[in-house]
Amino acid sequence: MAVDDLWYSSKRDSVVGADGKKKMLPPTPTRRHGRGKRWRVRYVDDTGKPRERLFEQKPDAVRFDQGVHTDVDRGLYIDPADGRQTVEAYAETWRAAQLHRGSTYELVERTFRRHITPVLGEIPIGRVRSSHLQSWAKNVDLAPSTARIAYSYLVALFGTAVRDRVIATSPCVGVTLPAVDKAGHLIPTPDQIRAIAANLPPRYRALVYVGAGCGLRHGEALGLERRHVDFLRREIHVEQQLTVTSGRSPFIAPVKTKTSRRIVELPKPTADALAWHLREHPAVLVEVPDELDRRSPKVRSAELLFTNTQSRPIHRASWSHDWQPAARAAGLPERTGFHCLRHYFATLLIHAGASVKTVQLALGHSTPIVTLNEYVGQWPDQIDRTRTLVEDSLGAFRVPEAVA
Known part of the structure; x- marks a missing residue:
C-alpha cells in the first residue's frame, strides 16, 4: 500500500512470551511523531516522476491514493502544482504560444494588461470559479461588444489549460455577458x-x-x-x-x-x-x-x-x-x-x-x-419572401370537413 504512516515505523519488533508464542510489540514512534501531517501518499505521475502528498487523516489519504492511481492509468492526472500558478503567469505562456498576427497580438496583450490581469491575474488558475468571471464581466470597463471579445480570450485560455491538464474543468460556464446593442451600421450615401x-x-x-x-x-x-x-x-x-x-x-x-x-x-x-x-x-x-x-x-x-x-x-x-x-x-x-x-x-x-x-x-x-x-x-425582404412562398404553396385556408 502506498499510504505511509510517518509517525510510526512500519517495522515492528517481536518478543517470545512466557507461553512460548511470538508477540508483536507496538509500533515504534519515529522522529516525526506528533509533528506535521501524519499520512503520506507516494505515487508516480503520468510522466514517470515520483511524487508524494501529505494528509492529516488516513481516510483522506486512502481516497486520494485510490483516485490518483485511477487518474494516472486513464491519462486524466492533473498535477496540483500546475493549478497553483497564477492566471497572469499562465496567460503569458498561453499568449506566447498563439499564432496571433501583429495587430491581433497587440490587441490580446493590451486586453490582458488593461482589463484581465488587474482583476484575475493574481488568482491561482486552479481556483478561478465561474463567479470570478461573472464578477469580472459585470464590472469590466469595456463596451459590451468589446467585453465579449475579451471574454473569448478567457474562454480560449481556460480551454487550453484543460487540454494541457493544468485544470480539470473550465470555469467559463454559465457566465452572462453584457447585452450588445444591435445598432445598425452607418452606411454613407x-x-x-x-x-x-x-x-x-x-x-x-x-x-x-x-x-x-x-x-x-x-x-x-x-x-x-x-x-x-x-x-x-x-x-x-x-x-x-x-x-x-x-x-x-x-x-x-x-x-x-x-x-x-x-x-x-x-x-x-x-x-x-x-x-x-x-x-x-x-x-x-x-x-x-x-x-x-x-x-x-x-x-x-x-x-x-x-x-x-x-x-x-x-x-x-x-x-x-x-x-x-x-x-x-x-x-x-x-x-x-x-x-x-x-x-x-x-x-x-x-x-x-x-x-x-x-x-x-x-x-x-x-x-x-x-x-x-x-x-x-x-435582408429586409426575406421574411416577406418566406411568407409568399408558404402562401403560394398552401393556398388559402379552408375549414376542414368532418370525417364521417
Missing part, C-alpha cells in the same frame, strides 16, 4: 462617398472608390501593388495587406483569413478612379518589409499603388489626419472610419439581391455565418 473623396488630398481619392466599389479593408487597399489590378479583365487580386504594429513602420503581411485572399470585380467607377490615380500619381517602387512568409521575412521593392507625400507606405496614424476632416466635411459622425465604405459595398450587393454566399466571397469573410451576423438586418 453615394453623395457622402463622393464628398469624402473630394475632401481628401488628391493622392488618396481613389482609395475611397476602392473601398466603396470593391469592399476592400483599409489594409488590403493600402497593400495593393500595380500587379494586383487587372484593368483588362476588370479584376483586383487581394493577396496581402499593409499593416502596422506598435514601434514598427508599415509592413506587408498576409490577409486576415484564408478566404480574404480573393479576386474581386473591378467596377467602372473604381477602374476610372484608379486609372486617373495612376496618371496623376504613378506607382513607385518602395522598400518595405515583407512578412508574407513569417519564417522568412525580408525587405523588398513593392510597387505600391498608394503612398504618402514622401512616397512611403501610408501609416494609419497619419492617414487619420486626412480621413477624419474629409469624413466630417461629408456629414459623417466623428470617428467614422474607412470601414464604412465596406459596409456601403456590402449593403449595395444585398439590396441588389445578392445571396449570403456571394456577399461572403466578395468581402472575404471566413464563413457565411460571419456575413449573416454582420448584415442580417440588411
Whole structure:
C-alpha cells in the first residue's frame, strides 16, 4: 500500500512470551511523531516522476491514493502544482504560444494588461470559479461588444489549460455577458462617398472608390501593388495587406483569413478612379518589409499603388489626419472610419439581391455565418419572401370537413 504512516515505523519488533508464542510489540514512534501531517501518499505521475502528498487523516489519504492511481492509468492526472500558478503567469505562456498576427497580438496583450490581469491575474488558475468571471464581466470597463471579445480570450485560455491538464474543468460556464446593442451600421450615401473623396488630398481619392466599389479593408487597399489590378479583365487580386504594429513602420503581411485572399470585380467607377490615380500619381517602387512568409521575412521593392507625400507606405496614424476632416466635411459622425465604405459595398450587393454566399466571397469573410451576423438586418425582404412562398404553396385556408 502506498499510504505511509510517518509517525510510526512500519517495522515492528517481536518478543517470545512466557507461553512460548511470538508477540508483536507496538509500533515504534519515529522522529516525526506528533509533528506535521501524519499520512503520506507516494505515487508516480503520468510522466514517470515520483511524487508524494501529505494528509492529516488516513481516510483522506486512502481516497486520494485510490483516485490518483485511477487518474494516472486513464491519462486524466492533473498535477496540483500546475493549478497553483497564477492566471497572469499562465496567460503569458498561453499568449506566447498563439499564432496571433501583429495587430491581433497587440490587441490580446493590451486586453490582458488593461482589463484581465488587474482583476484575475493574481488568482491561482486552479481556483478561478465561474463567479470570478461573472464578477469580472459585470464590472469590466469595456463596451459590451468589446467585453465579449475579451471574454473569448478567457474562454480560449481556460480551454487550453484543460487540454494541457493544468485544470480539470473550465470555469467559463454559465457566465452572462453584457447585452450588445444591435445598432445598425452607418452606411454613407453615394453623395457622402463622393464628398469624402473630394475632401481628401488628391493622392488618396481613389482609395475611397476602392473601398466603396470593391469592399476592400483599409489594409488590403493600402497593400495593393500595380500587379494586383487587372484593368483588362476588370479584376483586383487581394493577396496581402499593409499593416502596422506598435514601434514598427508599415509592413506587408498576409490577409486576415484564408478566404480574404480573393479576386474581386473591378467596377467602372473604381477602374476610372484608379486609372486617373495612376496618371496623376504613378506607382513607385518602395522598400518595405515583407512578412508574407513569417519564417522568412525580408525587405523588398513593392510597387505600391498608394503612398504618402514622401512616397512611403501610408501609416494609419497619419492617414487619420486626412480621413477624419474629409469624413466630417461629408456629414459623417466623428470617428467614422474607412470601414464604412465596406459596409456601403456590402449593403449595395444585398439590396441588389445578392445571396449570403456571394456577399461572403466578395468581402472575404471566413464563413457565411460571419456575413449573416454582420448584415442580417440588411435582408429586409426575406421574411416577406418566406411568407409568399408558404402562401403560394398552401393556398388559402379552408375549414376542414368532418370525417364521417
